Amino acid sequence: MKRVVVGLSGGVDSSVAAYLLQEQGYEVIGLFMKNWHDDSVTISNECPWLEDSNDALLVAEKLGIPFQTVDLSEQYKERIVDYMFNEYEQGRTPNPDVLCNREIKFDVFMKIALSLGADYVATGHYCRKGTIEKDGNEVYQLLAGVDGNKDQSYFLCQLSQEQLGKALFPIGELTKPQVREIAAKMDLVTAEKKDSQGLCFIGKVRLPEFLQQQLQPKEGLIYEIDAAQDTYNLDKPVFDSVKEQLAFEAKNIDYKPEMGKVVGKHQGAHYYTIGQRKGLNVGGTKEPLFIIATDVASNAIYTGQGHTHPGLFRKALFIQGNEVHWVREDLTLKDGETMEVMVRIRYRQPLQKATLHMFDNGMYIAFEEPQSAITEGQFAAWYIDDELIGSGVIS
Structure with missing residues (x-):
């Protein structure tokens, strides 16, 4: 037995x-x-x-x-x-x-x-x-x-x-x-x-x-970024390589206070997460506010109205080389290799079509459709059919 x-x-x-x-x-x-x-x-x-x-x-x-x-x-x-x-x-x-x-x-x-x-x-x-x-x-x-x-x-x-x-x-x-x-x-x-x-x-x-x-409260400001903000309508640069393009698509926007307007106060940027809607206690907006970025260094929170706000979406994400994990070690990608997979970036999210791109410094995941609220520290997991073959911490 x-x-x-x-x-x-x-x-x-x-x-x-x-x-x-x-x-x-x-x-x-x-x-x-x-x-x-x-x-x-x-x-x-x-x-x-x-x-x-x-x-x-x-x-x-x-x-x-x-x-x-x-x-x-x-x-x-x-x-x-x-x-x-x-x-x-x-x-x-x-x-x-x-x-x-x-x-x-x-x-x-x-x-x-x-x-x-x-x-x-x-x-x-x-x-x-x-x-x-x-x-x-x-x-x-x-x-x-x-x-x-x-x-x-x-x-x-x-x-x-x-x-x-x-x-x-x-x-x-x-x-x-x-x-x-x-x-x-x-x-x-x-x-x-x-x-x-x-x-x-x-x-x-x-x-x-x-x-x-453990983490001390620290009062800071909540900013609202308009969906028509210039940063969302910049012309795409010309890229020399796929890697350069993926890095551009995976990069977080660097928000600054002058890009938006102050709509409220919070008790510490480290308590909040991307895509969060509840707990902001800011009223008077036509559509609910969603967090599109937090900056713990300057203790600022940036928000946008509605779940279709362009600040919520990105086309790609990056995983550091040492954070890429293969459940199926035999399927590990080498530098320069790609793989078509289905990916989820949070529990219960329907699987999304994507391509893995492996480079010497880590892996980019490029999605067919832009994804909402890609969140640093969460895990992206990739599947082939109903088999989970690998995962990594979103950088």
Whole structure:
């Protein structure tokens, strides 16, 4: 019997994952990760970790599998929380869920599981794993979940071949309603439980307040840039190379206060992100204001009216060479090579047609259609059909 450690989160997905593995004849062990100690920033009545670990325990008892809690809060603080603060401080928007999978669940947690003699680690992610043979070697594939509405392959976009080799995703072939149905049939306490929101395994965290503990508020001005601003109507230069053109298309516009008018005040540019609409508290505009740029150095926020404002759109993005990650290492591009793929730049975004262009200093992704709110610090993930083959941090 192969031994599998399941990350029981106290939610319905991981509960059903554990049950399905048991049905498939694995020896199953349930582990709950405690990643957080500071209850002052969690909205305590919305899924605090205590309630979750309790539910996880009840599921383990119902299935008759061993269960224990592992405290990873130190590693979580170091690898996820500190990283997030640092990113926000520099005006970028990190994705803690992608990092949590790479750094915690499939690294720290996986090592604990393997030390318990496990052959695999399983999670309740809506995605699938495939195995193909290439040049005599086994190659693992990260495939989208069958439930298009719930597909979570994006959150696993930073996994390596080694991590994928030891991973199992038992519910990837199912839809959410099917998962709930199995849980109800098995009379699992989590069958009707609402999906958790907020940071991976922490429960619901009030992010702005959470960040404010570390990042001091700093009053600054909000500027509105008119859609007819000259900067959007400049003539395109003549380019000597494709690389030069891509660099131009991926470049952020350098906004200056004199390009717009002051429409309000904010408490710190580092609390805001590109494309954000809520939380600006500026009224009196015909259409809602969207953030088109933040400048943490000068503590300014630039906005534009309406979701079609030209300041929101770009045709390309850049990923630094050391941030380009291939799940499928055998498909790695060399300098000067290109590849037609489908890309998403945030979770749940419909896949977009694009071309990867690899250069010595990094990769450009050129989109067929201009993309709204390309955000520094977030991950771009690229797919061929329903297989996620690589990803990288947007620069």
